[in-house]
Amino acid sequence: MEALGQLIGGFETAFTWWNLLYCLIGVTVGMLVGVLPGLGPTTGTALLIPMTFGMEPVSAIIMLSGIYYGSMYGGTITSVLINTPGEAASVITCLDGHPLAKQGRAGVALGVAGIGSFIGGTISIIGLAFIGPALAELALKFGPPEFFALMIFGLIMVIGLMGRSLIRGLIAAFMGLILSLIGMDPVSGAVRFTFGEAHLMNGLDLVTVAMGLFGLSEILFGMENLQNLDKPAKVKGLLPRKEEWRPTLSAIGRGTGLGFFVGLIPGSNSVIPAILSYTLEKRIAKDPSRFGKGAIEGVAGPETANNSYCGAALIPLFTLGIPSSPTIAIILGAFIMHGLTPGPTLFQNNPDFVWAIIASMFIGNLILLIMNLPMAGMWAKIAAVPPKLLYPLILIISIIGAYTVSNSLWDVGVMFVFGIVGYVMKKLDIPMAPIVLTFVLSKLMENSLLQSIKMLEGNVLHLFARPISGTLLVLSLIVLVLSVIAEVKKKKASFAGDVEM
Amino acid sequence: MKKITWGLIGLSLALVVGCSSQGGQAGGQSGQAEGKKYPEKEITLVVPYAPGGASDSTARIIAKNMEEKLKVPIVTVNKTGGTGGVGMTFVQSSPNDGYTIGYVPVEMTMHKALGLSELEPSKFDLLGQATMIPAAITVPADAPYNTIEEFVEYAKQNQGKIKVGNSGVGSIWHIASTAFANKAGVQFTDIPFDGAAPAVTALMGNHVDAVAVSLGEVKSGVEAKKLKVLAVMSAERDKNFPDIPTLKEKGLDVEVVGWGGFVLPKGTSEEYKNVLADALKGAVESDDFKKFASERGMSAVYKSPTDFTAFAEQQFKFFSDFIPTLDLK
Numbered sequence A: 001m002e003a004l005g006q007l008i009g010g011f012e013t014a015f016t017w018w019n020l021l022y023c024l025i026g027v028t029v030g031m032l033v034g035v036l037p038g039l040g041p042t043t044g045t046a047l048l049i050p051m052t053f054g055m056e057p058v059s060a061i062i063m064l065s066g067i068y069y070g071s072m073y074g075g076t077i078t079s080v081l082i083n084t085p086g087e088a089a090s091v092i093t094c095l096d097g098h099p100l101a102k103q104g105r106a107g108v109a110l111g112v113a114g115i116g117s118f119i120g121g122t123i124s125i126i127g128l129a130f131i132g133p134a135l136a137e138l139a140l141k142f143g144p145p146e147f148f149a150l151m152i153f154g155l156i157m158v159i160g161l162m163g164r165s166l167i168r169g170l171i172a173a174f175m176g177l178i179l180s181l182i183g184m185d186p187v188s189g190a191v192r193f194t195f196g197e198a199h200l201m202n203g204l205d206l207v208t209v210a211m212g213l214f215g216l217s218e219i220l221f222g223m224e225n226l227q228n229l230d231k232p233a234k235v236k237g238l239l240p241r242k243e244e245w246r247p248t249l250s251a252i253g254r255g256t257g258l259g260f261f262v263g264l265i266p267g268s269n270s271v272i273p274a275i276l277s278y279t280l281e282k283r284i285a286k287d288p289s290r291f292g293k294g295a296i297e298g299v300a301g302p303e304t305a306n307n308s309y310c311g312a313a314l315i316p317l318f319t320l321g322i323p324s325s326p327t328i329a330i331i332l333g334a335f336i337m338h339g340l341t342p343g344p345t346l347f348q349n350n351p352d353f354v355w356a357i358i359a360s361m362f363i364g365n366l367i368l369l370i371m372n373l374p375m376a377g378m379w380a381k382i383a384a385v386p387p388k389l390l391y392p393l394i395l396i397i398s399i400i401g402a403y404t405v406s407n408s409l410w411d412v413g414v415m416f417v418f419g420i421v422g423y424v425m426k427k428l429d430i431p432m433a434p435i436v437l438t439f440v441l442s443k444l445m446e447n448s449l450l451q452s453i454k455m456l457e458g459n460v461l462h463l464f465a466r467p468i469s470g471t472l473l474v475l476s477l478i479v480l481v482l483s484v485i486a487e488v489k490k491k492k493a494s495f496a497g498d499v500e501m
Numbered sequence B: 001m002k003k004i005t006w007g008l009i010g011l012s013l014a015l016v017v018g019c020s021s022q023g024g025q026a027g028g029q030s031g032q033a034e035g036k037k038y039p040e041k042e043i044t045l046v047v048p049y050a051p052g053g054a055s056d057s058t059a060r061i062i063a064k065n066m067e068e069k070l071k072v073p074i075v076t077v078n079k080t081g082g083t084g085g086v087g088m089t090f091v092q093s094s095p096n097d098g099y100t101i102g103y104v105p106v107e108m109t110m111h112k113a114l115g116l117s118e119l120e121p122s123k124f125d126l127l128g129q130a131t132m133i134p135a136a137i138t139v140p141a142d143a144p145y146n147t148i149e150e151f152v153e154y155a156k157q158n159q160g161k162i163k164v165g166n167s168g169v170g171s172i173w174h175i176a177s178t179a180f181a182n183k184a185g186v187q188f189t190d191i192p193f194d195g196a197a198p199a200v201t202a203l204m205g206n207h208v209d210a211v212a213v214s215l216g217e218v219k220s221g222v223e224a225k226k227l228k229v230l231a232v233m234s235a236e237r238d239k240n241f242p243d244i245p246t247l248k249e250k251g252l253d254v255e256v257v258g259w260g261g262f263v264l265p266k267g268t269s270e271e272y273k274n275v276l277a278d279a280l281k282g283a284v285e286s287d288d289f290k291k292f293a294s295e296r297g298m299s300a301v302y303k304s305p306t307d308f309t310a311f312a313e314q315q316f317k318f319f320s321d322f323i324p325t326l327d328l329k
Helices: A004-016 A016-034 A041-052 A057-082 A091-100 A106-130 A134-138 A142-163 A166-179 A208-226 A242-264 A271-284 A298-318 A326-337 A353-385 A387-406 A409-427 A434-456 A460-465 A467-489 A490-498 B002-023 B054-072 B081-091 B148-157 B171-185 B196-204 B215-223 B271-284 B287-295 B305-326
Strands: B044-045 B072-078 B099-107 B124-140 B163-165 B190-191 B209-212 B227-232 B255-267 B301-305
Touching: A004 A016, A004 A106, A004 A326, A004 A353, A004 A387, A004 B099, A016 A041, A016 B124, A041 A057, A041 A460, A057 A091, A057 A106, A057 A298, A057 A326, A057 A353, A057 A387, A057 A409, A057 B255, A091 A208, A091 A353, A106 A134, A106 A242, A134 B305, A142 A271, A142 A460, A166 A434, A166 B124, A208 A387, A208 A409, A208 A434, A242 A271, A242 B124, A271 A298, A271 A387, A271 A434, A271 B209, A271 B255, A326 B287, A387 A409, A387 B054, A387 B271, A434 A460, A434 B190, A460 A467, B044 B054, B044 B081, B044 B255, B054 B072, B054 B124, B054 B255, B054 B271, B054 B287, B081 B124, B081 B255, B099 B124, B124 B148, B124 B171, B124 B196, B124 B215, B124 B271, B124 B305, B148 B227, B163 B171, B163 B196, B163 B305, B171 B190, B171 B209, B190 B271, B196 B209, B196 B215, B196 B227, B209 B215, B215 B227, B255 B271, B287 B301, B301 B305
Parallel strands: B044 B072, B044 B099, B163 B190, B163 B209
Antiparallel strands: B099 B255, B124 B209, B124 B227, B124 B255, B124 B301
C-alpha cells in the first residue's frame, strides 16, 4: 500500500502543466517516429536528448520515455495502411493488418491495435510499479543458454506459420536463415557473405528488408493491374464485430503476458514478443487458415505484446541499471546525464522521481489511446486513396525511410532488391512471414548458442541441466513431436493442397 | 478525400525537405578561397556509429560546444555500417575543404590489423583527442577474490576455467582482457557478446566470471554493489575511481584504453586545422563536457593535432603487432 501512496504522489508531479506538456510532446514525437519507416525510437530518442539538457530531469525522462512507448503505437499505422512497417516491432502487423485494410477494415485493425496497446502498456506499467523489483533478479537468470532455448522455442513455433504448403514455407524459412548469416560471425569475427562490401558487415537491417518485402512488393503487384483494380473497400467502423470481441480480448490478454515476460529478459527486443504472440495466436486458433488474410487476433496479439514489452523492459533498467535494448540504453544515458544512476537504489533514493515517471506513463498511454482511436478512422481513409496517388507516396516515404536507416543510399538499394524478391515470392505463392521470423530469431539464436557452447565448455547436453533452458527445450521437443504427428495425420490432405495450387 | 490526399502530398514534401537539409553534406565547394573567413558555413560532423551510443553522445556534445566558438552550425550525421568503417571511409574521401570532420574511436587504429578495412591514422589529418576511458577488470561483488593479485592467483590455479565476457571478437575490450591474461600468464575462456552492456548483464547474472570493459559500463553495477572493479588498465588511476589501482602499479606493464578523437580528410589547410583544433580544445576543456565525461565514466582528455598524431601512430603500431598474435578467425 505504501507503493500506492507513492504512486499518487507521482501523479501529483506528473500532473503539472509542464510535465503534461512534455509527456504530450514525447508521445506525439513517438507516434511520428513510429509512423516514419526507417526512423525508429532509438534514433528518435537520441536526436532529442540534446534538447533535454536544460530541462528538469523528471520532465526530460518523461519526454524521452514518451517517445519510446509512443513509437509502438505509431508503427502500426503504416503497417496496416500501406504494408510498410514503421518500425521493427510492427513488422508482424503487416501480415494481418494490411489484409484487413484491403477488406475496408483498416479502422478495425487500428482500433484494435490502439486498444490492445493501451491495455498491454498499462498493465505492464502496473507490473513495473508493483512487482518490478521482485522480478528483476529473475531476469538475471536468463543467460545465453536460456536465451538460446527461448529462441529454439520460438523457431519451433514458426512451423505453425508455414502456410498451406510446408515446402514453400520451408523455402521461406531457410531464406530468412541464410539472410541472417550475412555479416560478422559473432564468435570468430570472420566476415561472411559480404562480398567485400563494408555495408554488409553488420548484416542486413530488418526494417529495410521488411519495407521491401512487404511494402514495395505490394506496389509492384498492384501496378500489374492498375486499371481493373477493385474499388477500395468502404471503411467500416473502428470496432470488431460482435463475435470477434471474445477472441480479440483473449489475444490481447495473452499478448500482455507474453510481452511482459519477454520484456524482462535482457538482450531481447520488441520484435520477439510480437513474433511469439503471432505464432501463439495462429497455433491456438480454431481456424489457422484465416491468418495472413486478415485475422483480427493477428493484429491484436502482437500489437499488445510489443507495448507490454516496453513497460517490462524498463524493469531491468529501473532496478538493476541494465539497459536491455538500444533505446533503453539511450534513456539510461539520459538518466546519467541528469545526475541519476538507475539501479537498486533508485527506488529508495529518488522515489519521487521514479513514481512521477511511472505516473506519466499511465497518462501517456491514455493520451495515446485518445489520440489513436478517433484518428484511426481518419487514417483508415488513406486506404481508400486511389492507387495511382497512393503508390507514388508510399514509394517516396519508403525511399526516405530506407535512407534514414544509416544515412546512405545503400539501404535504399537493399529495399529495392527485396521489393523485387518479395514480388517474385508473391508470384510463386511463397509466404513472407517465415522469412522475417527466422531472420530475427536465428541471429540471436546463433549468438546465444555459440556463447553457450563456450560457457558450457563444449558440452551441449548441459543445456538441459539448467532449469529454465532445460524446461524450454523439452517443451520445444514436445511441440515438435506433436506437430510432426499432426502433420503425418493430415499428410494426404496437405499433399492434395499442394496439387491444387 | 481530396483533403487527405493533399495532406499526404504535403507531408511527404515536408519529409523530403527535412531529410535533404540533414543529408546535404555533399555539396561542399572544394576551392579554398584565399583570405576568406573560415568557417563561413555549416560544418558536417560524421559519426561512424548509430545515434545514442557513447561515441554519438560524445560527438554531439563536443559539436554543440564547438558551434558556440566557431559561430556556424555543426550538423552531426551518423553513417553506420562496417563496424565504423563506412563512416570513417566516408570522411577519408570527403573534400578537404575544412567543412567535413569525423569522429574516430580507438577502433580506427585497429581496423587494418583486424582486416576490416584499410583505414589507418596516416590516411587522415588528425585534429585532436577528446576522451579516454580505461578498461576495468570487473568481477561480481561476491566473488572470492578482492584484489587483482588474488584474482590472478585464482586464475593461475584454474587455467582456462575463468569465463571472461567481452564486447565482441576483436573489440577493444577483447584486446584488453587478452593483453591482461598474457601479461599475467593466465588463460581465460573468452565469451563474446554483442556490445559491452550485455556482457555486463551476463556478469551480474553470474553467467560469466569477469569482464574487462570500460569503467562507464560497469559504473552503475558497482554503485549498486553488485560488481567490484579490481584494477584499471590505464597509465594512471582514474579520477572518478581514485581507490582502484592500475595494473602498472601491480607490476603488470600493460595499458589498454578506449579513446575518441576527431579527424579531417587528408590535406586540409593548416590554417583551418588550427581554427578547428582551437575550438575542439575549448569544447573538451569546457565544464559541461568534463561533467558529461565523468558521469559516463570517461575522462575528458585533450591532445593537440601533433600529440594526437603521435599517440594514434603508437596505438596503430601496438594493435598491428598485438592483434595478429590473437589468432582470430
